[in-house]
Amino acid sequence: MEVQDIADKFKQLFDATPLLVRSPGRINLIGEHTDYNDGFVLPAAIDKEIIFAIAPNQTRKARFYAFNFDDSFEVDLLELTRNEKNWANYLMGVVWELQQLGHRIEGFDLVLGGNVPIGAGLSSSAAVECGLAYALNALFELQVPTLDLIQLVQRAENNFVGMKCGIMDPFAVMLGKRDRVIKLDCRSLEYEYYPFEIDAYRVVLCDSNIEHALVDSEYNVRRHQCEEGVRIIQRRAPNVQSLRDVTMGLLRQCRDEMDPLIYRRCSYVVQENTRVELACRDLEVRSLNAFGKQMYRTHHGLSHDYEVSTPELDFLVARSQEDPHVLGARLMGGGFGGCTINLVEVDHVTDFAERMKNAYYTETKRDLSLYVTRIVDGVSPV
Numbered sequence: 001m002e003v004q005d006i007a008d009k010f011k012q013l014f015d016a017t018p019l020l021v022r023s024p025g026r027i028n029l030i031g032e033h034t035d036y037n038d039g040f041v042l043p044a045a046i047d048k049e050i051i052f053a054i055a056p057n058q059t060r061k062a063r064f065y066a067f068n069f070d071d072s073f074e075v076d077l078l079e080l081t082r083n084e085k086n087w088a089n090y091l092m093g094v095v096w097e098l099q100q101l102g103h104r105i106e107g108f109d110l111v112l113g114g115n116v117p118i119g120a121g122l123s124s125s126a127a128v129e130c131g132l133a134y135a136l137n138a139l140f141e142l143q144v145p146t147l148d149l150i151q152l153v154q155r156a157e158n159n160f161v162g163m164k165c166g167i168m169d170p171f172a173v174m175l176g177k178r179d180r181v182i183k184l185d186c187r188s189l190e191y192e193y194y195p196f197e198i199d200a201y202r203v204v205l206c207d208s209n210i211e212h213a214l215v216d217s218e219y220n221v222r223r224h225q226c227e228e229g230v231r232i233i234q235r236r237a238p239n240v241q242s243l244r245d246v247t248m249g250l251l252r253q254c255r256d257e258m259d260p261l262i263y264r265r266c267s268y269v270v271q272e273n274t275r276v277e278l279a280c281r282d283l284e285v286r287s288l289n290a291f292g293k294q295m296y297r298t299h300h301g302l303s304h305d306y307e308v309s310t311p312e313l314d315f316l317v318a319r320s321q322e323d324p325h326v327l328g329a330r331l332m333g334g335g336f337g338g339c340t341i342n343l344v345e346v347d348h349v350t351d352f353a354e355r356m357k358n359a360y361y362t363e364t365k366r367d368l369s370l371y372v373t374r375i376v377d378g379v380s381p382v
């Protein structure tokens with residue numbers, strides 16, 4: 001699907017000249033399930049995008065058309081409520097949160113569509129939400145600063161959609177930069193761009209084609225388990241606000257007071273925060289080998305201690321680990337399905353893809369989808 005397809009559809013449905021905006025999906029190199037623990041992450045925006053065509057319609061209504069689903073939805077902007085058309089909730093959530101900030105959103109028409117796979121852990125949801133937030137901000141000259149838009153998108157997903165996600169995804173989608181990864185401190189929201197110079201390698205995503213469903217899933221349970229861990233740790237260390245403030249030494253001191261399951265959840269998060277720091281140092285000295293090893297360690301923690309993997313994702317990572325042309329691999333995003341992220345030698349990407357597809361089919365009788373990604377800029381006008 002091209003930008004032109006979206007623009008043509010808009011013309012056909014609404015007969016007006018729209019503003020066009022692109023909004024990318026994201027990858028995360030390392031730092032998984034750390035964002036809602038006030039920790040560190042290392043994401044980037046990628047060349048899978050959703051295109052928006054939008055124009056005011058001089059009514060009180062928003063009219064949406066989702067190209068990928070060939071489905072439409074219309075709503076009175078003064079009567080926004082959750083709907084069984086789930087895709088529309090991501091859009092309404094953004095409008096709702098803008099209204100909560102006191103902005104009057106006039107009626108508008110919208111066509112959206114793109115190639116960010118849904119449920120693959122590439123944050124199609126943040127791509128949809130950020131694209132609309134950016135587009136409405138531009139269309140109605142609301143002058144909401146970018147950082148506020150990012151936080152608003154997180155609230156839209158937390159409150160309207162009901163998924164208690166962290167800040168990483170909207171941050172990467174809005175502020176991604178070509179050929180850079182973002183080291184983000186999810187507590188202070190200070191961030192730094194790191195050059196991601198991997199000339200001889202490619203970031204390859206292996207999509208298990210098992211759609212993750214985070215809203216009703218274990219994701220929110222993991223959040224609560226981390227919070228419970230923090231409450232127990234606070235009995236000894238009242239200054240601790242989140243797992244970000246905890247060392248393995250302190251956690252071990254609290255071990256006897258904790259359910260073993262809570263201990264394992266917390267120990268994963270504490271170690272993952274350290275891994276982000278180490279991985280950034282690896283990038284600074286251009287040691288991609290060491291960086292890749294951190295990725296494997298992350299996967300081990302996500303699978304054994306945080307328990308958000310699936311047999312299929314474990315299989316894919318184990319296969320990558322046997323391959324001398326892969327530096328590192330791990331499940332990416334919330335887990336329970338979706339993709340693995342792999343650092344693969346550029347000259348071996350084709351062989352890698354072939355081998356992984358065959359092995360995955362033999363093991364699971366499912367098809368594997370592969371995406372060789374490039375790191376691009378965050379949301380922008382087209």
Ligand code: GAF
Pocket residue numbers: 031032033034035036123165166167168169333334335
């Ligand atoms: C999902 C969430 F939306 C993010 O906020 C983050 O927690 C991620 O899972 C896990 O790192 O993508």
